[in-house]
Amino acid sequence: xxxxxxxxxxxxxxxxxxxxxxxxQTLNHNVMYWYQQKSSQAPKLLFHYYDKxxxxxxxxxxxxxxxRPNTSFCFLDIRSxxxxxxxxxxxxxxxxxxxxxxxxxxxxxxxx
Amino acid sequence: xxxxxxxxSTLSVQEGDSAVIKCTYSDSxxxxxxxxxxxxxKGPQLIIDIRSNVGEKKDQRIAVTLNKTAxxxxxxxxxxxxxxxxxxxxxxxxxxxxxxxxxxxxxxxVKP
Numbered sequence: 001x002x003x004x005x006x007x008x009x010x011x012x013x014x015x016x017x018x019x020x021x022x023x024x025q026t027l028n029h030n031v032m033y034w035y036q037q038k039s040s041q042a043p044k045l046l047f048h049y050y051d052k053x054x055x056x057x058x059x060x061x062x063x064x065x066x067x068r069p070n071t072s073f074c075f076l077d078i079r080s081x082x083x084x085x086x087x088x089x090x091x092x093x094x095x096x097x098x099x100x101x102x103x104x105x106x107x108x109x110x111x112x
Numbered sequence: 113x114x115x116x117x118x119x120x121s122t123l124s125v126q127e128g129d130s131a132v133i134k135c136t137y138s139d140s141x142x143x144x145x146x147x148x149x150x151x152x153x154k155g156p157q158l159i160i161d162i163r164s165n166v167g168e169k170k171d172q173r174i175a176v177t178l179n180k181t182a183x184x185x186x187x188x189x190x191x192x193x194x195x196x197x198x199x200x201x202x203x204x205x206x207x208x209x210x211x212x213x214x215x216x217x218x219x220x221x222v223k224p
Contacts, residue, residue, distance in 0.1 A: 004155075040199055042214035043156065090155050098144040098205045101212060103155035 003027070004104035006091050012110045013081050021076040021107045023091030032074040033101065034066060035090040043090055049074060050096060078109075086111045114139045114206040118215025126223050131192050133218045135202035136184040144205040145185045146212070147176060151198045159200075160187070192222045 004025045013019040023032065031050050035043035047056045049068040063085070065077040078085055088108050092101040115138040125131050137145075143164040148156035162169045162176045162185065169176050175188040185204075189196055202215040 006155075040217060040219065042201055042217055045211060092155075098210055100146055100158045100161060101148075101156075103148075103157065105153070105155045108153075 004091055004093055004102050006089075006104035006107050008107060009105065010108050010110070012112060013078075014112055015083065016080050019078050019081055019109070021078075021089050021091075021109070023074045023076075023104055024072050025074075025091075025093045025102075026072070027093050027102060028071065029093035029102070030071075030096040031094045032068060033092040033094070034064075034074070034076045035092060035103075037088040037090055037106070046076070081109070081111045083111050085109065113208065114142055114204055114213040116202060116204050116213050116215045118202050118218060120218060121216065122219045122221070124221045124223065125192055127192060127194060129192055131187075131189045131196070131220055131222075133187045133200055133202070133220070134184060135186070135204075135215050136182075137204040137213075138183065139204075139207055140180070140183060141207035142204040143207065145176070145178060146203050147174075147187050148201045148203065149198045150201065150217075156201055189220075192220075194222050194224050196220060197222045 007022050033048040034046045037043045046060045063079050068074045088106045090106045091104045094101050118135045146161035147159050149159045150156040160174050160176050162178050173190045178185045200218045203212040
């Protein structure tokens, strides 16, 4: 089935130790998004790629970076995780324009 | 920019009863309104959506109504079942950016 796959499902990292989360999609969608979600709050958009064009949200900390090497894959890099970065990280895709988002099942990040 | 308010934050119903979740939005130019269901440990999944050119849409036990004049839209779930228990998010598309703006979420509990 076409879908959005996130790996790993659970990630534990130490304070200040860089971590990378990955996302892949088989939907061939143009747009890939990264959201941060804390304790049943609404997902908060960090950034998105429209094809190769990177779009950062104004309030996304510099600590968060992203890479999209090809249509299918997108990575979230957290350069120096702090305790406040512990959250669920959701990847989503869409065709672009006003269209539905398709979410993966997320990666739960714990910072020790 | 667009702002979305969602009520109630929690809702508890008896199995078989109906559940209604309401959202209001601020920008009258918004034209797309999806609803997402998020089960514990999973990503949000689209359950129904509506565009501004229709007032109601139904899919089996789920329906969404849109009142453009009042700028509000509602999710209606009939004959609720325990598996309907989840967090539900409404969203509206920001007409300037196309991004989805989420409501704060409603935790629905269906008691057997």
